[in-house]
Amino acid sequence: IDVEKEQELLLKHDRIVFQFPFYWYSTPPLMKKWLDDVLTFGWAYGTNGTQLHGKEFVLAISVGGPQKSYRAGGYNNYTISELTKPLQQTANLTGMKFLTHFVQYNSVVATKKEISESAEGLVQHIKDPALNPDVALKRILNEMAEK
Template sequence: MKILVIAAHPDLNNSRANKALLQGLNKNNDAIHIRKLYELYPDWNVDTEKEQALLLQYDRIVLQFPFYWYSCPPLLKKWFDDVMKPGWAYGPGGNRLVGKEFLIATTTGGSDKSYRSGGDNQFTISELLRPMERTVTKCKGTYLPAFVCYNANALTYEGLEREANRYAEHIRTLMPVLAH
């Protein structure tokens, strides 16, 4: 399975969690191709044709980012706007992503217990990721269960390493196993 990871962290140099997750992938699997969106597009001028062509080459697209205000950092939102075009991703003639697997991987400051009804953040991550889920299903892609690294800022070095191993395994797990 060919996996593309699109990592969207505005300041990877000062990241702990997302940096550790990416380092774990480099260590664990060289078949995974990583693209760091903020480094590729410092001017935010997303190359639509290039991004679209890349998506076609992979079976599974992982969108990795720190959870910011219950959503993704803004360059990833722009990536969606610039890449998921009518006539290509959806609408009449827009069938290029049919069946392609998409998986969200995010790190949160909040704990797992805070992301539930009655918890501090009130909603589950699955609920809060609905707009991205619907973007994928609108394009007839397959939306897979997300990977979430909770409590990211409080994790020790060992904790981050554990999460990185869990991440590397999660994104390589085949759909029937991930979804059941």
């Protein structure tokens, strides 16, 4: 992992998207290593660690099971949002705004058509300015003021 290059890329973008298969209720090991190596103390968090403040953070994950298995009483007992709390806290710690994630469910049985539709949905999701609740609220308030 070229830490300097990765940090440079993070600085160039306002919306950071982590795309990965949800692996044993977490990130794959290489992504965890990336987080450990790139989001360093004094750069991403801690004393003077403000380089990511104000950026947006989005997860784009795929899971093998159906959506109904990720809820209280479901096979996995917890929602995706509950299972991704450590990554949400990573966003908080580094001063990023955690946005609604994109999830591809049923990945192990998805057809080519479903995968294609999911890819299109992912692009729409991560490009949507209103994904940021502050932007969405501002738009709603503007619409109300015009009425």
